[in-house]
Amino acid sequence: MESIMEQSNPITEPMRHVVYDQFGERDVLKVIQSEVPEPEADQVLIRVHGAGLNPIDWKTRKGLGFAARQIENSLPWTPGYDMAGEVVAVGEEVTTLSPGDRVMGMIGFPSSGGGYSQYAVAGADELAIVPDELDLVAASGVPLAALTAWQALFEVAKLESGQKILIHAGAGGVGHFAVQFALERGAHVIATASANNRDFLAGLGVHEVIDYHTTDVGEECYGLDVVLDLVGGEAGKRSLHTLGEHGVLVTIPTVTADEIISTAESMGLRAHGMTVRPDAFHLDEIAELIEDGDVKVHIDRTFPLEQVADAHELLEGGHVRGKLVLDCR
Incomplete structure (x- = not known):
């Protein structure tokens, strides 16, 4: 298997991503720049197009619920368990995905997160191929x-x-x-x-x-x-x-x-x-229903990464029709 560096050009530009270094209200959310992470042997690196927002995101940010207990000693932390984007590099043990694949997944649950970012690493077994009919920003609202x-x-x-x-x-x-x-x-x-x-x-x-x-x-x-x-x-x-x-x-x-x-x-x-768990096989079945036109994804509003606090305000208020997503491009 080729090494990661032979498969894709190394990304030297820093990436933008959301972090918080303490639990609290929406003002703890910050957008910073960091180096792009490298995937481990069983992971892929994804250029994220969209990140889905879920109620667990604001509850965890406030320090509530089981996910907050998982990450309280790991702050600063990048939230986001939902994302969709394009594979740009794969670890040496990954045989199921290649650079250029359009993927979506529920990633880093519950302790790693990382979806609110321009680039994210994910386990290859967390990801499903996105149907051609579905825009990648909209796909991030699915997993x-x-x-x-x-x-x-x-x-x-x-x-x-x-x-x-x-x-x-x-x-x-x-x-x-x-x-x-x-x-x-x-x-x-x-x-x-x-x-x-x-x-x-x-x-x-x-x-x-x-x-x-x-x-x-x-x-x-x-x-x-x-x-x-x-x-x-x-x-x-x-x-x-x-x-x-x-x-x-x-x-x-x-x-x-x-x-x-x-x-x-x-x-x-x-x-x-019940608590949801990542499952790429179920996600494949869901993707097939979307591809066949039996299931539609409704995106209520899309926010740029820098407006993450506004997105959380709307998310916390409830009464969203369908999904809210961040455009991370």
Whole structure:
């Protein structure tokens, strides 16, 4: 195998990337310049086009949640678990990817991160090829959110064709993938959203849209096979009343998962929490659905790297339709 230096010209220019050296509000986010990292034997170096933003990003920045515990002794740290770009160099043990390949992946989870950058290293086994139809900046919004939806629906809930599912926050990052995966699997899909997202969800094919501002799902739905709770807290607990006898609720926000699971047990019902994990095979399946036109990626807004604090402000506020991404070019 050729060495990395023989495969590509060494990059001598410094790269721009986001770091924070302490937990805190958005003002801890800084854009600095550093040398481009070199991939290890089983890694590739990627020229990043886009980095996806996820709720875990702002929670970790504030020092909240399990990822913050992983990195608290490793600051300064570059956030970002989602990215897409072009391979520019490969380590000597990598045989599956070559310079020029268009890739996306959930990288460095949970302790390395590194997506908010012009260049990033990633394990070759974390990456999937991006369909030609998908722009690389948009592709960066796929991995973590789509894998969360996929694993929650098909690994934990074991959703099947013909089942009825309620998806909370159906227009959000994870939600808009989840409704499309569930529809593609042949489920009857009900989603909660605000009134201004009704047409968006109807356009994706959702069978019923419930305005959570005006309607209590506990009064509207009953006998459901699956609930995907992307909101947590009281919304998750109320949703338990919509389940059929053999139904299951999967709750994603970790901070309220234990109390929802306990409430379910006291009612004789099933509920599970989950944490997403990188999985290139699942990502390949998702990429195929995108390539076939069965799943669409909706990017709400794109921000340049220097406006990362503005992107985090919008991210923290919730109510994003689809995904927010950073343009790292």
